[in-house]
Amino acid sequence: MRSALIFILLLCAGCYTSVPDSLARLKSKWSSVRRNAADSIRHAGSPPETVAPLLEAARNEKDPKALGAELLALGVSGSPAAERIICEEATSPDPAVKRWAAKAFWYWLPQNPGRPACVAATPTTPTASAAIPAAAVDAGALDIARADAGAADAQAL
Numbered sequence: 001m002r003s004a005l006i007f008i009l010l011l012c013a014g015c016y017t018s019v020p021d022s023l024a025r026l027k028s029k030w031s032s033v034r035r036n037a038a039d040s041i042r043h044a045g046s047p048p049e050t051v052a053p054l055l056e057a058a059r060n061e062k063d064p065k066a067l068g069a070e071l072l073a074l075g076v077s078g079s080p081a082a083e084r085i086i087c088e089e090a091t092s093p094d095p096a097v098k099r100w101a102a103k104a105f106w107y108w109l110p111q112n113p114g115r116p117a118c119v120a121a122t123p124t125t126p127t128a129s130a131a132i133p134a135a136a137v138d139a140g141a142l143d144i145a146r147a148d149a150g151a152a153d154a155q156a157l
Helices: 002-013 019-025 031-043 048-060 064-077 080-089 095-111 139-149 151-155
Strands: none
Touching (some): 019 031, 031 048, 080 095
């Protein structure tokens, strides 16, 4: 029993990555490492000191999955500086990136109440912005984000 507990503790010790380590891993040449780094930052609550490195990583990212993880971490941060890149990626030609941007927006929006945002430019939301026309936002991506955000968040729309 005791050896099993020690094994589990040692196994879980490798699961946690500190925020400074994750920030360094955002610059990895491997997209899976960058994606995991962004996920670790998001799970740590995306502290304010992570916003600038995440923005830089997202601007330079070529891999859709890593970009999605970086967008989610930026959304969790709630930083007003994240709004622009989330909005830009909401009109990406890649449908997966659109979905990640929509989900990132749903993390971002509650921390910025009353602030008009480009992804909100849909006929179903009262805070539409003229930054991006409603037709440019993929309604399917928003539906997926609503489902992922949970029933309570979806009803708040």
